Amino acid sequence: MMEFDPTVPKWTQIADVIRTRIADGTYPPRQLISEVRMEQEFGVARVTVRKVTAALREEGLIVTTPGMGSFVTERRPGA
Numbered sequence: 001m002m003e004f005d006p007t008v009p010k011w012t013q014i015a016d017v018i019r020t021r022i023a024d025g026t027y028p029p030r031q032l033i034s035e036v037r038m039e040q041e042f043g044v045a046r047v048t049v050r051k052v053t054a055a056l057r058e059e060g061l062i063v064t065t066p067g068m069g070s071f072v073t074e075r076r077p078g079a
Helices: 010-023 035-042 046-058
Strands: 062-065 069-072
Touching: 010 035, 010 046, 035 046, 046 062, 046 069
Parallel strands: none
Antiparallel strands: 062 069
């Protein structure tokens, strides 16, 4: 489990980790970003994970399909 900085919201710290994994290819395009796995990996509540996915969706890093889940978006050339 991750050790959190108490001066920064947990969801922000988790979003940073997921952003890094997307940028370095750990999570390639079309990779499922599982809320349940995030809850388990980081030991946080679903509401915290939902803030993470909302932020990443707003940044265009993931897309959420109802009934299917959240997936890493395709990288754009030059992005």
